[in-house]
Amino acid sequence: MEAANRADEFIPAGLASFGVEADDVELAVMGAAHAMFWPPILALLELDTNGVAPEPDPDLSRPPAG
Amino acid sequence: MSAEAALDLSLRGQAAAIAAGDVDAAQLLEAALGRIERRNPAIDAVVETFPERSREMLANAPAGPLHGVPVVIKDEWPLPWRAQRFGAAEMPVPSEPGESGPYLALRDAGAVIAGVGNMHELGSGSTGAISFYGPARNPWDTERCPGGSSSGPAAAVSARLVAGAVGADGIGSIRYPAAYCGLTGLKPTFGRAAMAGHHMAEVSTTIVSGPLCADAADCRLLASALYREELAAGEAQGLRIGIVRDTVTDDVAPDVRDACEAAITALREETGGELVEVEVADLEAAALATVLIANTEGLAGLHPSRLNGLSPELSPIARGLLKYRLLLPAAASVKAHSVRTLMRRRLAAALDRVDVLAWPTVPAVAPPLQAPLVELPSGTLSADQANVRGAALANLTGAPAISVPVGLSDGLPIALQLQSAWGQDELLLDAAEALERANGRRWVDSLPPLAQPEPETTEA
Numbered sequence: 001m002e003a004a005n006r007a008d009e010f011i012p013a014g015l016a017s018f019g020v021e022a023d024d025v026e027l028a029v030m031g032a033a034h035a036m037f038w039p040p041i042l043a044l045l046e047l048d049t050n051g052v053a054p055e056p057d058p059d060l061s062r063p064p065a066g
Numbered sequence: 067m068s069a070e071a072a073l074d075l076s077l078r079g080q081a082a083a084i085a086a087g088d089v090d091a092a093q094l095l096e097a098a099l100g101r102i103e104r105r106n107p108a109i110d111a112v113v114e115t116f117p118e119r120s121r122e123m124l125a126n127a128p129a130g131p132l133h134g135v136p137v138v139i140k141d142e143w144p145l146p147w148r149a150q151r152f153g154a155a156e157m158p159v160p161s162e163p164g165e166s167g168p169y170l171a172l173r174d175a176g177a178v179i180a181g182v183g184n185m186h187e188l189g190s191g192s193t194g195a196i197s198f199y200g201p202a203r204n205p206w207d208t209e210r211c212p213g214g215s216s217s218g219p220a221a222a223v224s225a226r227l228v229a230g231a232v233g234a235d236g237i238g239s240i241r242y243p244a245a246y247c248g249l250t251g252l253k254p255t256f257g258r259a260a261m262a263g264h265h266m267a268e269v270s271t272t273i274v275s276g277p278l279c280a281d282a283a284d285c286r287l288l289a290s291a292l293y294r295e296e297l298a299a300g301e302a303q304g305l306r307i308g309i310v311r312d313t314v315t316d317d318v319a320p321d322v323r324d325a326c327e328a329a330i331t332a333l334r335e336e337t338g339g340e341l342v343e344v345e346v347a348d349l350e351a352a353a354l355a356t357v358l359i360a361n362t363e364g365l366a367g368l369h370p371s372r373l374n375g376l377s378p379e380l381s382p383i384a385r386g387l388l389k390y391r392l393l394l395p396a397a398a399s400v401k402a403h404s405v406r407t408l409m410r411r412r413l414a415a416a417l418d419r420v421d422v423l424a425w426p427t428v429p430a431v432a433p434p435l436q437a438p439l440v441e442l443p444s445g446t447l448s449a450d451q452a453n454v455r456g457a458a459l460a461n462l463t464g465a466p467a468i469s470v471p472v473g474l475s476d477g478l479p480i481a482l483q484l485q486s487a488w489g490q491d492e493l494l495l496d497a498a499e500a501l502e503r504a505n506g507r508r509w510v511d512s513l514p515p516l517a518q519p520e521p522e523t524t525e526a
Contacts, residue, residue, distance in 0.1 A: 010393070011390075011393065014392070014393040015389060015392070015393070018370045018373075018392050019370050019371075019374070020370045020373050020374060020389055020392065021374055022385075022386070022389055023382075025382040025386070026382055026385050026386040026389060027386070028386070029382055029383050029385070029386025029387065029390075030386045030387075030389060030390045030393075033386065033387060033390050034390070034393075036448075036451060037354070037357075037394075040350070040351075040354045041354065041358075041394075041395065041398045043351070044351055044354050044355065044358075044398055044401055044402070044405070045395075045397060045398060045401055047348070047351055047401065047405065049401065049404035049405065049407075049408055052404050052407050052408045052411075053407075054404075054407065055406075055407040055410065058406070058407070058410065058464075060256040060257065060271055060463070060464030060488075061255055061256050061257035061258060061464060061488060061489070062464075062488050062489070063410070063414045063417075063487060063488050064407070064410040064411050064414055
């Protein structure tokens with residue numbers, strides 16, 4: 001099963017775990033968002049950033065230190 | 067000069083005319099309010115005026131650089147007499163009237179707030195197609211999106227209700243509407259422009275306030291007020307312009323690509339500069355990282371019981387997306403911060419070789435309000451999905467960016483985005499002015515149908 005197609009299970013179960021209710025229209029919106037965001041989220045998780053030295057508490061008004 | 071005619075001057079022109087005594091500021095304010103009354107019903111750019119408050123502001127206005135000049139401020143900033151509504155029936159966190167940073171900056175510069183600008187509901191869209199007030203409409207074609215989330219400020223300036231407006235940019239929200247409405251819009255370096263009083267001020271690492279105006283000189287004037295420092299003008303000579311070849315920057319509509327390439331060539335020639343190909347890899351991941359960061363920074367205020375009590379007047383899209391935020395995985399949020407670090411270093415490395423990066427602000431012209439979709443070489447995408455790819459890098463890294471009009475396609479504006487290193491906001495304004503010179507101010511002086519000067523009326 002494609003990851004994005006699991007919205008029917010993932011979203012209601014996820015919301016239920018927080019005790020959050022949603023109507024059918026909201027679920028449809030979340031399903032569309034899930035289809036759009038989930039595949040790139042999975043791709044993002046696969047992105048190798050192990051070699052990236054952390055920049056703790058970055059000052060976003062300036063270039064990165066070092 | 068009549069006050070009505072003065073409304074068609076630039077922001078700096080209005081300020082100069084008032085300072086020289088050529089225009090009466092009180093009459094200019096009344097003319098602006100009158101024009102809002104006449105033109106606004108077609109575009110819903112301004113959601114509220116408060117003539118007595120505006121007159122009071124003018125009566126107490128100091129002799130600042132914007133003395134007596136009417137402006138619009140986005141519905142994202144509290145005013146002493148009005149809490150922001152964020153384009154929504156209900157704010158995600160409680161809001162109250164107050165003296166926000168942009169309000170204080172405008173007041174201290176002598177400006178007069180003539181009205182509050184519409185915006186995309188909860189700031190969560192690049193089109194402006196959804197708002198509690200009904201969507202703002204694009205003055206170039208009122209069936210088209212004005213861009214979001216600073217939809218009203220952009221539509222108000224584009225229709226020449228006022229000559230300048232203050233927006234906010236968390237993920238492109240000044241640059242998208244500037245692009246769609248044919249304006250110049252500056253996203254300042256993070257932390258440089260007034261931000262106090264924003265409901266996310268304490269937690270957001272992406273949002274900034276910034277100006278939307280007809281051209282770069284007006285943006286410089288309004289930004290100087292918001293920064294509380296004068297942004298000096300330079301020449302941008304010998305500008306090294308970075309071109310990034312990436313699926314994100316190349317997946318644009320042909321007319322947009324052609325106009326932006328012509329503008330980049332013209333900018334190079336005007337500045338005696340050079341074009342340099344540079345690499346900034348993983349722009350798509352950077353866009354997603356920005357979305358994840360921006361959508362999770364406010365989660366502390368979105369507890370489940372609050373989500374169960376959301377106003378039914380919020381759009382189903384807003385309600386669904388607010389709830390969906392709870393389901394975003396923490397691992398992705400952590401990874402997003404790693405990507406931020408990575409992209410900050412990559413951007414810094416690229417900007418060691420060039421002065422600015424240039425690519426289209428948005429990949430296609432303003433889509434229809436009824437179906438905000440864009441046709442790109444890769445296929446049909448929602449405008450939100452397509453737009454974020456080119457805009458997010460500046461918000462993720464904190465660096466400044468500017469959107470400049472560079473053409474029209476079927477009567478709709480096309481825009482080029484320039485990005486520079488942190489703190490070099492002035493260089494972006496210099497480059498934008500050089501681009502205006504290069505094309506003879508053709509695009510910054512273009513007016514949508516709604517903004518054509520009205521015939522003077524004479525009293526019987």
